[in-house]
Amino acid sequence: MPALAEIIEALERSYPKELAESWDAVGLVCGDPADEVTRVLFCVDPVEATVAEAEELGAQLIVAHHPLLLRGVHGVPADTPKGGLVHRMIRGGIALYCAHTNADSADPGVSDALAEAIGLTVRGPLDPHVPGGRTGIGRIGELADAEPFAAFVRRVAEALPATLPGVLGAGDPDRPIRTVAVSGGAGDSYLAKAAAAGVDAYVTADLRHHPAGEHLAATGGAPALVGLTHWASEWPWCRQASAIVGAAFAGNVDSHVSTRCTDPWTVRASQQGAP
Template sequence: MPSLQEVVDRLHAWYPPETAEEWDAVGLVWGEPQAQVSKVMFAVDPTLEVAEEAAAWGADLLVVHHPLFLKPVHGFAASTPKGRTLSTLVGAGCALLAAHTNADQAVDGVSEAMALALGLSELRPLVPAPAPAVDSLVVYVPGPDAERLRQVLSEAGAGALGDYDQCSYSTPGEGRFRPLAGSDPAIGEHGRLEVVAEERIEVVLPRRLRQQVVQAMLAAHPYEEPAFQVLELADARQAGTGTGRVGTVGPTTLAEFARTVGERLPATVQGVRVAGDPERPVRTVAVVGGAGDFLLDRVAGMDVDVYVTSDLRHHPASEFVEKGGPALVDVAHWAAEWTWLPVVERRVRETWGDTVETRVSTARTDAWTFAVPQEPHSEGA
């Protein structure tokens, strides 16, 4: 049975908090890191209904997509809706973790889960994310100390390339220096030129670990004043993740595809709204889980047949359609993002097996509760 910290660490490895938008509030909201976790529940929204369901089931951890608190708070008194939600979880000893925009663009994240649920294949990011910033560290060290220094650099986080670690490149050479008065040389004497057989070691490292790696190198290097360089590498690769997904279906028609969307997403009052010719051929589809009208301009210039997302506003959608670009399919925000819950649930079950029970919340937290049917008005009425 894992600890809460172990579960949090694994979720953060899948959905790194550093990839969240700056305005977002993700990660562990409440919980004791050393507590044992035997039951994990998943939901889109941290509502009171969801919290009560988690408490009644005996969950040790509730993982939600939408954060409970997006703005700083001074407390969570039970006299407020959000306070009642967290008070319910605290009273039941149930930790709370949010994975929001960090889960949107990740592999096995929200948009990818939605795309797969709708039957898309050959997926690629709609807006590819840049690869994490990378540095190159070059350091010169006496030959007998080279292997130990390579190990230190690896332990500090350098030398990882994809599914490989301890990656480095070394070339032999000669180092020349003359210790001056006031120095404390590890090799050589004051006033005498020294020639030392050295190795040039090159490693790559995440830029966010630059200070950590350099400090580890300086602490382990035998020289009083090591010679080294840190170079910022150009962004030549993409991370393989990103906002939204583009994939292929069918071939089918817009009407048939829209019916598939309605069948494969959880039912909501809104249902599925469509803008376009029902007989339009559909082969290539772009999707964004959650609100996606901020990408309408980008999608308009893409070679796709339909764009599926949520929360499309009247004027942007109307202008988009007038341009004669892809068709639009608008689905409920909650329904689109719900498709991620079984995916992350599966990953947890595959990781901890029978030691952890899992459950996807049965609460439908879509904001809309009912709709009023309208009869078309006759002409002249």
């Protein structure tokens, strides 16, 4: 059976740590690199629900997109939420490895997985590390055939796991959509990049009221916007990362993609409108 260090090596061939942003915290959070691993759980968020899922599966490793300890810490006492998870994983013999902005920028990476899920053929990054390069944030792609914006929003909704907030579209429902920019995770800081790329639509998460409204006003609604929850936009990456480990250790490691929604929104109320 492969050691944890071998699985990390395979992941870092696909998601090199040098692609991570300087502020990021990627890599092994807890676990012994020499321990054998036979089962891995892939998830977006290392939280109570996914740690519990790993325990139920008998996984020795969680590979998460989001870091558990992103900001500097001086301790992990068990009576704090994150410290409690660290202690729980160590007691259960579960290692935690995080691939965050290095997975965002890798080729292929998080946005490639999102693009593939919604049926795009990727042409290149939205914000490349170097001109003409393949690594960088976001992706620009094309649909095989143009379709009305309303149909495209439905396409996105049907391609991704369901969340209570759902999928929102901002734009002319009849506008033809063929070229699309995507960015997994919070992406309204790339609105100008998407507009400069001349795409018909931009798909991302955590779109805020003022940046989205100002973008639409300044550009006449081009590109149209599709807003997702953060978790839903990055969940397709779990399948991509799982396939990497599954291919590298076929027959020796069971790779599982988390089935638990860790989107924080859990209640939705319909509105009749104010009088």
